[in-house]
Amino acid sequence: MSVIPAPEADVLLRQDPEVAELLLAELERQSTTLQLIAAENFTSPAVLAALGSPLANKYAEGYPGARHHGGCEIVDVAERLAVERAKALFGAEHANVQPHSGSSAVLAAYAALLRPGDTVLALGLPHGGHLTHGSPANFSGSWFDFVGYGVDAESGFIDHDQVRALARTHRPKAIVCGSIAYPRHLDHAFFREVADEVGAYLIADAAHTLGLVAGGAAPSPVPYADVVCATTHKVLRGPRGGMILCGADLAERVDRAVFPFTQCGAQMHAVAAKAVAFGEAASPAYAAYAHQVVANARVLAAYLGAEGLHLTTGGTDTHLITADPAPLGVDARAARGLLAAAGIVLDCCALPHADARGLRLGAAAVTTQGMGQEEMRRIALLCGKVLRGELDPARARVDVRELTGRFPPYPP
Structure with missing residues (x-):
């Protein structure tokens, strides 16, 4: 799988295989883990083409x-x-x-x-x-x-x-x-x-x-x-x-x-x-996407709350969620590490009025992949089980790979 045009990919592989392998490895990482960092998304192949022009x-x-x-x-x-x-x-x-x-x-x-x-x-x-x-x-x-x-x-x-x-x-x-x-x-x-x-x-x-x-x-x-x-x-x-x-x-x-x-x-x-x-x-398809992002974020927030995380403001109006995993007996940095081991990539952030940090995540990238509200429920359940110690991160990563396999960011 590659979003690099075939001629350019061939040139890069011949001229600098070390860098080419890095690009392919990053594509593999993005394609087999859940990208829940609120500041990230997947550009279209057309945007990538302009960048490489x-x-x-x-x-x-x-x-x-x-x-x-x-x-x-x-x-x-x-x-x-x-x-x-x-x-x-x-x-x-x-x-x-x-x-x-x-x-x-x-x-x-x-x-x-x-x-x-x-x-x-x-x-x-x-x-x-x-x-x-x-x-x-x-x-x-x-x-x-x-x-x-x-x-x-x-x-x-x-x-x-x-x-x-x-x-x-x-x-x-x-x-x-x-x-x-x-x-x-x-x-x-x-x-x-x-x-x-x-x-x-x-x-x-x-x-x-x-x-x-x-x-x-x-x-x-x-x-x-x-x-x-x-x-x-x-x-x-x-x-x-x-x-x-x-x-x-x-x-x-x-x-x-x-x-x-x-x-x-x-x-x-x-x-x-x-x-x-x-x-x-400017397209109707993008407008539908933007509204789905918000719908997905709200569902993801609701299920994370049901799993025991404390949601700041009680939920979200946007693509972004901030939550405290402390009720599950784990701090934010440890939680981020456990979830990363499971293939779920997100960030930490400051928590207002608390001497602690929380988790910051967003629904934009997974929505670009075509995931919907049922997938948000599944992601929240995986997060909860991993953070409570009910599911080994390595086992959770198998579930993550199955999910991302059905929703590749750049379908072949």
């Missing part, structure tokens, strides 16, 4: 019609196509598709709107915020004065009263709404109201949810936020990379913040692959 050879600093290198006639068309598809897909006035990652997109958004030392209000890292939301190890925490809001200790939902109180006290230059581990929909209208009250910009970090937005399975931040940052992988199923959406009034500032301020040459093969992904996400 001759556009990888082209250097294209600048923007279409204003490049710093010659020979950009074709890549200009590719970038314009990606931009127009993104604008249409998300109903945005402007799109920048050049950021190399979600973090690059957030950096550019800050560069467009803020100055070093400005105060920013964002979800605290222990409550599900991202490194770019004020971590002292990240540029965000070094350059800006971040104030963290959190979630309610009992419900696990964002504490809106605290958000408003902190905004009134600190008068931030920007408010960030978004998370890497919050499984519920965000109230973008509320954040817009608070931002307007204190005269702040509203930045939506929708890296995890914009793919659901594209399929109509989650509310859009675009009508409310001044700038929306996102990744093009995760639920969206595009190449690894970032994007920024904004209104026409901020378009020039955002573009200059991407190039030349935070990065130079765009990766044109990735830009073309983003165009492919945006085109795929």
